Amino acid sequence: MKTQRSTRAALVRFVQVATASAAFALIAACGGGGDDNNNSTPAGGVKLQVVSFGDSLSDVGTYTPVAAANFGGGRFTTNPGQIWVQNVAQYYGDTLTPAMTGGFGVAPQTQSGLGYAQGGALVTNPIGINHVSSDPANYTGALTVPVVQQLQNYLTAHGSFNAGQLVIVNGGGNDILYNFQLAVAGAITPAQASAAIGKAAIDLAGVIGKIVQSGATHVLVSNVPDIGATPQGLMVSAAQRALLTQASLGFNQALAAALTQTGLMSKVIYLDIVPVLANVTANFAQFGFTVSNTGTACNLQAMAAAAKKFGEPNPQAFATSLFCSPETLTVAGADQTYMYADTVHPTTHLGALYAQAAEQVVAKSGLGK
Template sequence: MMKQRSTRATLVRLAQFATASAAFALLAACGGGGDDNNSTPAGGVKLQVVSFGDSLSDVGTYAPVAASNFGGGRFTTNPGQVWTQNVAQYYGDTLKPAMTGGFGTAPAVQSGLGYAQGGSRVTNPIGIGHATTDPNNFTGTLTVPVAQQLTNYLASHGSFNAGQLVIVNGGANDILFNLQAVQAGQMTPAAATAAIGQAAIDLAGVIGKVVQNGATHVLVSNVPDIGTTPQGMMSSPTSRALLSQASLGFNQALAAALTQTGLMSKVIYLDIVPPLANITANAAQFGFTVSNTGTACNLQAMAAAAQKFGEPNPQAFATSLFCSPDTLTVAGADQTYMYADTVHPTTHLHALYAQTAEQTIAKSGLGK
């Protein structure tokens, strides 16, 4: 209980540093992007987007707290959008969160179809940033698993339809969670490898259930190579190699499971690893001045501000979720840096991620 009061107090006290950013985020949130027009969108076909996954696709689960106090709200350089929002706009839709809460606020069901949540694993409710081993404790991130996200959607909507594009990603938090357990001596490397592989198989099962329930357009994104993110680059060579190997292992297991179950031919599979490797190798050509060697958000300053106000875990605030224009490393870093924090893309990289997804979808024949 003391941690909850401390965290919420820190959020309130830090608000004075982000008043302008919060206003900026509010203006962005109140802007256009509605799907109430009849014009043909850029994607060539109008689709309603439904999204399941983790922080990479989270469109604002924690925004009521993060945005109101920091100008943050998503795991990127706020108020920028994440890639699933960009894809939704491409097909004439606006993707909003299906649930909000966390950080001491109980979950509240919303009207949006963005079910992805920062910290979520594939099936385990105790994800990255969840405060305790109690799945009903909301002092940290909610981390509703991807499998449960789908269950929640079906409970509310019954099924999918041909006018929808369903986006699914997941697995990165299973990789990080299990490797952290290895580093803490709580799990053997072999057990972690098995758990990560099982998470991939479980994600294939979620995708199968999506298809079984009527979805005809399903975009599946695999896991980026975490070893090539700033987190990997800042780690020892051994840890970096483990992150890359675990990412590759997850993706191989996911592709194998989709192939063995006959699902690969029924989904649009986005292998995001080669495009991101190309962007990293040719960062300047894509408009970046800093590739995977730095963060657009000044994480040290964000943690120091939290510590100044007595937060017992100041590093919890050193994440892009609480990043705003006021906390950027340099002005314009949302466009010139590839990564917002040690693992999450900036606004610019999210836009390139979305473009890659849109190109992959177009190759499938959708919208043409």
């Protein structure tokens, strides 16, 4: 097990090859772009404070102490671009920043932001993707505070929600990938994987229910994208791709059913992101992309190769958009011309389209424009 010092040293060695400029530190200051103190009407037609819970799709910078300062990364996208929840917050006149930072050799620190989502987080299991479970006190991996604990952390700090907030919830993608990988490895049966994924959906509905019970009147729930239709899905066999799609849709069906059965569906704003992304994939050129789900904007192979060259025991851990910067893009401008930053996370451009879809369903609910 590496110490905190050796972990950070390894990360710094990697950046000397993977990036070419020390100017990346300025990216750490890149936020949502809104001004919380001005009184002008934001683009969304109503000013809202945004609170966010979830996983890497909504992580606004948990791992910035290492990823931004040393790599020019910081979020799971084509950095320094924003992710979708930041765009939504900006649309309603807010700036969304992390509630906690740390991981990868840095002890967790509570921050003042309301972005509780963390890359690698599952719905209830604290041992998430890339979490070092054998020695969590060293923080050599991702923090992966589960969504259920994210909510508890918010309630401990703030007590309740209010009518001036838009609470965004996503989750389940890591539960799908985690159980899928276990099933492929033969550690569990496909039936056990399906049951675990379904339980995660029901658990997420329980989290949403507690959010509503705690005073939230505007709750935006995004279901899980079809992972089988991402570059990750194209990397595996056709049979495994079908299982990823089946697992994604199964989670979404279980989540929708649980919300309906508990009477919550009428109390939340539900974003079905699957048809939105399917439409973009089918018509990618019309949306300004040159590459759909067949490639990644970040040069993942080169990033992993550089880490391997410097002796990293798990170089593939660096093959993620969390460490992606303009200098590690596959081609210049790929943040706008590719749909996906890495095998599952949207680029800046696709994240903006994701945000637009969210803003549209919020507007249809009668809130803002």
